[in-house]
Amino acid sequence: MAEVFVIYYHKILPRLGFDVFYKTFDLEMKILKSFYNVVNLDEIEQYIKEDKRPNKPTVAITFDDGYVDNFVxxxxxxxxxxxKATIFPIASRILQKDFVRPTLFDYWQGKVSFKELHQPKTMAQANLEYLKHGVKDTKDWDFLTVAELNKMKDVFDVGGHAYLHSRVFYDEEIIDFYDGKNGHWSFYYAYGEEPKIGFPILKSQNNLAVERSYIKKEVKDYVKSLDESYFKQKDWKIRLKKELLKKFDKIVDKEPMQERKERVIKELQDSKSMLESMINQKIRHFAYPFGHYDDLLVELVGLFFETAFTTEKDVIKSKTNLHKIPRFGIPKDISSFIAVLGKAKIKGVKS
Known part of the structure; x- marks a missing residue:
């Protein structure tokens, strides 16, 4: 019996760069078309439910977040x-407009030059733009429009990927301080404001997967009150940690579990309804933002979706949990893609 597995992409680029080059992607799809049975997620679900293993290597293709380069x-x-493939767009990032940007089809047909096609931002740039400004009604917006999402439905099924898609802090221990170079784009949401030099950094995960820790306003205000010269000291992080722990009984306010549960249920329910209204179809599958989950989130996702997908690198095995289905991330170079296929084959033999 052959291996069954799922792969995922984020962005497809018009040039060599930070993610998968479109010509590399073309070659990868040619390989899958030639040597694999490519199925959708409904079929993956059936393989698991029926404990079925095909005679030919079988793969499902997925995309996370809903970037417009997936369309272009x-x-x-x-x-x-x-x-066929499945896309998991972040509900909040989709532009509620009916315009459709030019794609490779238009380039192949001589309707536009290659330079006229959308030039993707990095994931960090695209998501930070959203957190700072909200959805921008502009054609250089890096996420899909409703019209583009619908136009792709002859190839793409649509799955859920929540609404916020942002990391939040979930602990009380200070593990570092923001210094202007060590941030993550989602810190803008985690802090509830633009990060300032000296803000404490705590452990963070997907906002759905944890009880959130809110850094207290008085802690942030104290950091803001410090003179610029304070942060020019070589040991300013050590000094600041000691000062904060001495000055404040608590660095954070912790979200109660019941409050988190209600918050997660609302986000899952609202984001699912929003996507279904956009595409006029039921949504059955879900991908955990950043791949993060815990037992409570798995339970709550199961109330709304038939399956859920992680970012754990493994093949579909006998009795795979329908709400913890693994996926292999695809790196940007073709040799790494071949390595992923080889790893899936080896794991498939062992399973």
């Missing part, structure tokens, strides 16, 4: 090869 570059390539 990935969609035409998938359609060219006759392949």
């Amino acid at each position: 570059y990935a969609y035409p390539i998938l359609k060219k090869h006759g392949l």
Whole structure:
């Protein structure tokens, strides 16, 4: 019996860079078309429920977050090869507009030059833009429009990926301080404001997967009150940690579990309803933002979705939990893609 597994992408680029180049993606799809049975997530669900193993290696293709380059570059390539995929867009990032940007189809047909196609931002740039400004009604917006999402439905199924998609702090221990170079784009949401030099950094995860820790306003105000010269000291982080622990009984306010539960239920329910109204279809599958989950989140996701997908690197095995289905992330170079296929084959033999 052959291996069954799921892969995921984020962005497809018009040039070599920080993620998968579109010509590399084209070659990868050609390989999958030639040597694999490419299925959708409904079929993955059936493989698990029926404990079924095919005779030919089988894979499902997924995309996370809902970037417009998935429409501009990935969609035409998938359609060219006759392949299906699933996209998990972040509900809050979708632009509620009916305009459709040019794709590779338009380039292939001579309607636009290659330079006229959308030039993707990095994931950090795109998500930070959202957290700072909200959804921008502009054609250089890096996420999909409703019209683009619907236009892709002949190739892409649509799954849920929550509404906020941001890391939050969940602990009380200070593990570092923001110094202007060590931040994550989601800190803008975690702090509830633009990060300032000296703000404490705590352990963080997907906002759905934890009881949130809110850094107290008086702690942030104290850090803001410090002179710039304070942060020029070589040992300012050590000094600041001692001062904060001495000055404040508590660094954070912790969210009660019941409050988190109600918050998560609302976000899952609202984001699912929002996406279903956009595409006029039921949504059955979910991908955990950042791949983070705990037992409570798995339980709550199961109230709304038939399956849920992690970022754990493994194949589909006998009795795989329908709400903890693993996926292999695809790196940007072709040799790493081949390595992922090899790893799936080895794990498939062992399972």
